[in-house]
Amino acid sequence: MNKIIYFDNNATTRVSPEVKEAMDLFLTELYGNPSSIHQFGGQVKKHLEAARGRVASLLGCQPEEIIFTSCGTESDSTAIYSALNTFPEKKHIVTTSVEHPAIYNLCRYLERQGYRVTYLSVDEEGQLDLDELEKALGPETALVSIMWANNETGVVLPVEKAAEIAHEKGVLFHTDAVQAAGKIPINLAGSRIDLLSISGHKLHAPKGIGVLYVRQGTKFVPFLRGGHQENGRRAGTENVPGIIGLGTASQLALNNLEREQSYVGQLRDRLERGLLERIPDIKINGARARRLPNTLSVSFEFVEGESILLLLSDYGICASTGSACSSGSLEPSHVLQAMKIPFTFAHGTIRFSLSIYNTEEEVDYVLEVLPGVIKKLRDISPFSSASSAR
Ligand code: PLP
Numbered sequence: 001m002n003k004i005i006y007f008d009n010n011a012t013t014r015v016s017p018e019v020k021e022a023m024d025l026f027l028t029e030l031y032g033n034p035s036s037i038h039q040f041g042g043q044v045k046k047h048l049e050a051a052r053g054r055v056a057s058l059l060g061c062q063p064e065e066i067i068f069t070s071c072g073t074e075s076d077s078t079a080i081y082s083a084l085n086t087f088p089e090k091k092h093i094v095t096t097s098v099e100h101p102a103i104y105n106l107c108r109y110l111e112r113q114g115y116r117v118t119y120l121s122v123d124e125e126g127q128l129d130l131d132e133l134e135k136a137l138g139p140e141t142a143l144v145s146i147m148w149a150n151n152e153t154g155v156v157l158p159v160e161k162a163a164e165i166a167h168e169k170g171v172l173f174h175t176d177a178v179q180a181a182g183k184i185p186i187n188l189a190g191s192r193i194d195l196l197s198i199s200g201h202k203l204h205a206p207k208g209i210g211v212l213y214v215r216q217g218t219k220f221v222p223f224l225r226g227g228h229q230e231n232g233r234r235a236g237t238e239n240v241p242g243i244i245g246l247g248t249a250s251q252l253a254l255n256n257l258e259r260e261q262s263y264v265g266q267l268r269d270r271l272e273r274g275l276l277e278r279i280p281d282i283k284i285n286g287a288r289a290r291r292l293p294n295t296l297s298v299s300f301e302f303v304e305g306e307s308i309l310l311l312l313s314d315y316g317i318c319a320s321t322g323s324a325c326s327s328g329s330l331e332p333s334h335v336l337q338a339m340k341i342p343f344t345f346a347h348g349t350i351r352f353s354l355s356i357y358n359t360e361e362e363v364d365y366v367l368e369v370l371p372g373v374i375k376k377l378r379d380i381s382p383f384s385s386a387s388s389a390r
Contacts, residue, residue, distance in 0.1 A: 116140070148196075
């Protein structure tokens with residue numbers, strides 16, 4: 001197998017060596033249950049609370065506002081159901097047309113259960129119109145849920161302003177910050193955001209650990225009921241190694257925020273520039289919007305994203321498509337459809353997502369390989385006669 005060039009960090013990230021090292025002790029030696037009365041358990045509890053403090057520092061909030069969950073999806077579901085159960089008489093949710101399935105498919109399901117959902121539109125750059133949000137809110141609205149940054153395009157949405165608008169109308173505000181956390185600064189203390197989700201495996205902690213932030217004073221109804229863990233807000237024995245890992249990963253992410261903006265941003269821009277110079281008939285999605293520094297969504301006209309991925313995979317290059325074709329459907333993703341990306345482009349969309357562990361050499365390797373891959377596919381495409389890579 002070739003050396004792996006991993007440009008799929010919005011799907012999941014490698015666990016940092018420091019995170020792994022911090023976790024090891026809690027798998028082998030400090031394996032006690034933090035709820036136990038004995039000192040051994042109490043020792044683990046202290047470390048767990050220290051990790052909570054580190055996550056709180058990354059988010060600019062208080063440790064008591066952090067609830068550990070099993071993943072971003074659980075945090076998203078908990079937030080939405082908590083709002084709906086807090087205001088059972090309110091049957092309306094406002095979200096966007098570009099949310100991750102963790103929110104989008106849940107909202108689709110809730111519609112079948114009798115809720116009304118408004119999916120705010122986006123423009124061709126993937127950006128929201130806040131006037132549309134304001135108009136959508138009413139006395140029936142239980143919650144607004146708007147993602148901080150889009151997982152496919154990296155487009156950053158104006159969640160702090162949106163939270164203010166929701167608050168003015170007395171509506172709770174949740175944001176799915178799974179892709180934003182660790183990549184751009186987050187300061188919850190200075191915002192009106194009530195609920196926020198993050199996920200460990202997107203910021204170099206392991207899979208199976210997530211966080212739901214609940215602003216102090218926000219009415220909250222638990223999703224998992226049972227034991228008294230997490231102050232009665234989320235039952236189930238804590239995933240201590242995962243929590244310790246996320247604590248360390250949060251500290252590293254905070255220390256590396258500057259590097260994420262500059263180093264990772266420069267790598268992404270080098271890749272973007274290089275592709276534009278070398279391959280005709282391509283489109284960078286969300287290019288004029290504010291984007292996460294690590295994400296590049298690029299559409300190649302007249303080719304299929306899956307075919308590009310398969311050929312790149314032969315070179316050890318890992319990326320993702322921007323479509324939902326993994327489910328066997330040939331429909332472009334709901335995000336690209338919402339952005340009205342023309343069909344011939346949307347089909348050939350690839351998402352490259354980088355991290356601090358990537359290098360310039362890796363970017364240059366992709367720039368060397370990809371033009372040939374696109375040319376090969378365009379040469380056999382029934383739709384493309386004139387088009388080919390330069
Ligand atoms: N929200 C966003 C924006 C995501 O990108 C993802 C994962 O891709 C999730 C939620 C789900 O997170 P998890 O895999 O931890 O359930």
